[in-house]
Amino acid sequence: MIYKVSYVIPDHAHPGAIINQTTMPYVGEKVRLGDLWCEIVETKDLLPPHGDFAYIHVTCRPIPTPETETTSS
């Protein structure tokens, strides 16, 4: 399955990101969106799956740059 993920950061100037990935995002995961590090606080299906694609909405909150970097790119 390919997860097409819409990352949104509420109440923040960051415009969010759209990324295709082969692993399902999970709450607590740390992701780098451009130069901003975020932690996932919520995930939900945005659209019904279509073919090999699942469509996921993720809500994030900004965090300081972690010592051990985990990227989503």
Place this chain on the structure above:
Amino acid sequence: MSVPVDVLRTADLFAGLTNEQIEALAALGERRTFQCGDVIVREKDAGDELYITLSGQVEVSCTGDIGGTTLVLLGAGQGFGEISVLDSGPRSATITCVSASAELLILHGGPLLAYCERDPLTGYRIMYNVARDLAFKLRHRNITLAGGEEGRA
């Protein structure tokens, strides 16, 4: 240098296509790597290439009456440049590499559209994929403008 099919298969543009169709489409394009800060596409410029992000992240921004606005970041699997391919107009946004590097597949509009006309069934699938991707971008933008609330509803 060719791009592995399993990498291309993660891109929306190729959804529902066979490996042979994906390889034929990829052969129409070229693979390029950009560095952080490189401007890949500039707003208002002419151009008919469709780009697919294979790795890294790019920023989509546009100028407005009161200054520039960043619209979204696009990561792996995302396409951009499709608007100019579809309407032959100038670029609607500036695309800048914002990760250490970004690897892109560049498909020129002319050969891509010619491929779609030669093989209408595949062409329909490609255009359907482009339309779905544009719709998803619009949904993302709407959710962002609504402060993330729509996605939580």
